[in-house]
Amino acid sequence: MTVDAIGTARTGPAPIVSxxxxxxxxxxxxxxxxxxxALIAGSILALxxxxxxxxxxxxxxxxxxxxMSKVIQPPSAMHWFGTDNAGRDILSRxxxxxxxxxxxxxxGVVIGGFLGGLLGILAAFYRRIDGVIMRLVDVMLAFPAIxxxxxxxxxxxxxxxxxxxxxxxxxxxxxxxVSRGSAVGVMSQEYMEAGxxxxxxxxxxxxxxxTLNCISTIFVFLTLRFGQIILIGxxxxxxxxxxxxxxxxxxxxxxxxxxxxxxxxxxxxIPSLAIFLIVLAANLFGDxxxxxxxxxxxx
Amino acid sequence: xxxxxxxxxAELELSAYxxxxxxxxxGGDGMGRQIIHRLLISLPALLGVLFLCFCLLQVVPxxxxxxxxxxxxxxxxxxxxxxxxxLDQPIVLQFVNYIGRVAQGDLGRSIISNKKVxxxxxxTIGPTVELMVAAMLLAVPVGLLLGTLAAVSxxxxxxxxxxxxxxxxxxxxxxxxxxxxxxxxxxxxxLLPFTGRAGPVWAGGLPSLILPAVTLGSVLIxxxxxxxxxxxxxxxxxxxxxxxxxxxxxxRVVIMHHALRNALIPVVTLIGLQAAFLLGGxxxxxxxxxxxxxxxxxxxxxxxxxxxxxxxxxxxxxxxxLAINLIVDVIYVYLDPRVQRE
Numbered sequence: 001m002t003v004d005a006i007g008t009a010r011t012g013p014a015p016i017v018s019x020x021x022x023x024x025x026x027x028x029x030x031x032x033x034x035x036x037x038a039l040i041a042g043s044i045l046a047l048x049x050x051x052x053x054x055x056x057x058x059x060x061x062x063x064x065x066x067x068m069s070k071v072i073q074p075p076s077a078m079h080w081f082g083t084d085n086a087g088r089d090i091l092s093r094x095x096x097x098x099x100x101x102x103x104x105x106x107x108g109v110v111i112g113g114f115l116g117g118l119l120g121i122l123a124a125f126y127r128r129i130d131g132v133i134m135r136l137v138d139v140m141l142a143f144p145a146i147x148x149x150x151x152x153x154x155x156x157x158x159x160x161x162x163x164x165x166x167x168x169x170x171x172x173x174x175x176x177x178v179s180r181g182s183a184v185g186v187m188s189q190e191y192m193e194a195g196x197x198x199x200x201x202x203x204x205x206x207x208x209x210x211t212l213n214c215i216s217t218i219f220v221f222l223t224l225r226f227g228q229i230i231l232i233g234x235x236x237x238x239x240x241x242x243x244x245x246x247x248x249x250x251x252x253x254x255x256x257x258x259x260x261x262x263x264x265x266x267x268x269x270i271p272s273l274a275i276f277l278i279v280l281a282a283n284l285f286g287d288x289x290x291x292x293x294x295x296x297x298x299x
Numbered sequence: 300x301x302x303x304x305x306x307x308x309a310e311l312e313l314s315a316y317x318x319x320x321x322x323x324x325x326g327g328d329g330m331g332r333q334i335i336h337r338l339l340i341s342l343p344a345l346l347g348v349l350f351l352c353f354c355l356l357q358v359v360p361x362x363x364x365x366x367x368x369x370x371x372x373x374x375x376x377x378x379x380x381x382x383x384x385x386l387d388q389p390i391v392l393q394f395v396n397y398i399g400r401v402a403q404g405d406l407g408r409s410i411i412s413n414k415k416v417x418x419x420x421x422x423t424i425g426p427t428v429e430l431m432v433a434a435m436l437l438a439v440p441v442g443l444l445l446g447t448l449a450a451v452s453x454x455x456x457x458x459x460x461x462x463x464x465x466x467x468x469x470x471x472x473x474x475x476x477x478x479x480x481x482x483x484x485x486x487x488x489x490l491l492p493f494t495g496r497a498g499p500v501w502a503g504g505l506p507s508l509i510l511p512a513v514t515l516g517s518v519l520i521x522x523x524x525x526x527x528x529x530x531x532x533x534x535x536x537x538x539x540x541x542x543x544x545x546x547x548x549x550x551r552v553v554i555m556h557h558a559l560r561n562a563l564i565p566v567v568t569l570i571g572l573q574a575a576f577l578l579g580g581x582x583x584x585x586x587x588x589x590x591x592x593x594x595x596x597x598x599x600x601x602x603x604x605x606x607x608x609x610x611x612x613x614x615x616x617x618x619x620x621l622a623i624n625l626i627v628d629v630i631y632v633y634l635d636p637r638v639q640r641e
Binding site: 144 | 341343344345347348351354355358466467469470471472473474475478479481482486574575576578579582583586587597598600601602606609610613616617620621
């Protein structure tokens with residue numbers, strides 16, 4: 001899906017933002033609501049986001065409260081998802097873990113998306129620095145995200161910072177390419193020249209004419225990337241490069257459960273399943289969002 | 300080189316249409332030039348990799364000269380050792396020296412085992428390559444088959460099932476697949492070993508390779524199936540396929556020889572793009588299955604703060620990523636001669 005996106009994003013300029021854009025967007029949302037897959041995926045995603053946002057209210061137990069008399073219990077009425085090796089309630093830990101996993105992914109996507117979008121738009125606007133920026137982006141692409149995570153963890157020690165840094169660096173180059181591709185198309189539009197002719201400053205041109213016309217493409221692409229970013233983040237967590245115990249993070253919880261895989265598979269399987277559901281819902285929802293908001297990104 | 304990927308991506312649609320028979324295979328000379336060109340383009344990325352690894356060595360918490368000289372050494376002795384190690388030189392010069400040492404295969408010694416890092420790497424590269432190749436050998440045919448089936452039976456139940464599997468596959472964490480395989484196939488059914496590597500494939504190592512390879516390969520099946528489906532669908536609508544059908548060729552021949560072959564170009568591109576997933580997945584898979592590869596070496600070294608080993612392992616992984624992309628570029632030129640004509 002990344003492939004199709006980069007492949008076609010550079011063709012065709014984005015339409016100028018006009019008053020008619022608002023009703024168009026509203027009808028896009030209506031179309032989204034009629035798509036049953038999008039609806040289900042969106043609901044699942046919303047459920048995860050909501051539960052993790054109000055974690056202290058919905059979690060039945062303290063996720064860090066250990067109880068050695070209730071170690072590794074199977075799912076029951078008292079503990080829906082059972083308990084882990086320290087007697088902690090897995091449901092509560094999954095809710096808090098989802099919160100951390102989502103926040104880590106969101107930090108990566110938002111910061112990386114901002115930096116990448118900025119680089120792409122600067123490259124398209126100032127052709128003099130285009131080459132330099134895109135070479136920089138190429139070098140960044142030479143590092144797979146997991147490797148960056150490993151390297152940062154080696155330098156600064158394992159922790160959430162290492163994972164977020166890796167996710168940012170994993171997001172920047174792709175977004176820079178997509179936004180540059182989209183912005184180059186806008187640059188060739190007549191209204192850009194018109195804006196310059198009426199004496200608008202570079203900053204105003206870049207923000208009002210360029211960025212606002214590219215933003216939906218960037219946004220849709222970020223949504224499509226979100227699932228992958230969560231996967232990379234949780235893989236780094238699984239490798240022990242991310243959140244450190246006792247902090248709840250889904251990838252790390254799966255890794256901890258690995259030690260009890262044979263006697264109590266649920267300890268590892270439940271957090272893994274949560275990641276799978278989040279990513280699946282994000283991917284399906286992203287696809288649907290792209291179809292209605294930015295069909296040009298579709299192959 | 301990465302720059303080529305983007306261009307290749309932009310050409311994805313076009314490239315699917317070129318008729319196999321009209322294409323001339325690239326000759327030796329042009330091919331060589333292409334490879335050299337690609338190598339030159341990847342130089343900045345290589346420098347980036349080396350710089351990152353150099354930085355890794357700079358964070359060693361203690362001054363190496365003091366460690367070597369011992370705690371009671373005189374100041375002059377420490378200074379002499381610093382000079383001997385080149386630590387008194389400007390950082391740029393140190394970096395140049397570092398590149399020189401790397402070029403000679405000198406990556407330092409492990410802090411933990413005191414073995415040469417290059418030797419540790421020599422032991423682990425084989426298993427990693429073996430795992431990746433096995434995963435690809437599994438994922439590429441299965442992905443191609445599923446994608447082609449889905450394209451041919453467009454809109455049918457089969458198409459939908461295959462696409463559902465592919466979306467699920469794309470969304471699955473590698474370690475989840477691994478955990479399930481270990482639990483069910485390895486432990487409950489007791490069918491296959493799931494820790495360590497019994498040896499090379501030709502020396503009875505095949506059983507221990509199967510579960511790690513299936514784990515890693517399954518991550519790639521989804522994307523490959525997806526892009527194959529799109530590519531085959533496009534090619535099936537192309538003129539040369541209509542011609543082939545009009546000639547009265549059997550449908551099987553049309554699909555296998557005309558459609559699938561041309562659809563391979565975007566698939567090869569995709570495999571290059573998936574190299575990052577392959578590599579990241581290999582690190583996770585190796586760690587899960589105690590597979591003695593470079594990825595597990597890297598994770599272990601980082602966990603135990605063994606900086607020289609971590610630096611070496613990360614360098615090898617990053618360089619192999621560049622190498623995979625280079626190989627994909629070359630295959631791409633071979634499959635699509637139009638790239639060369641540019």
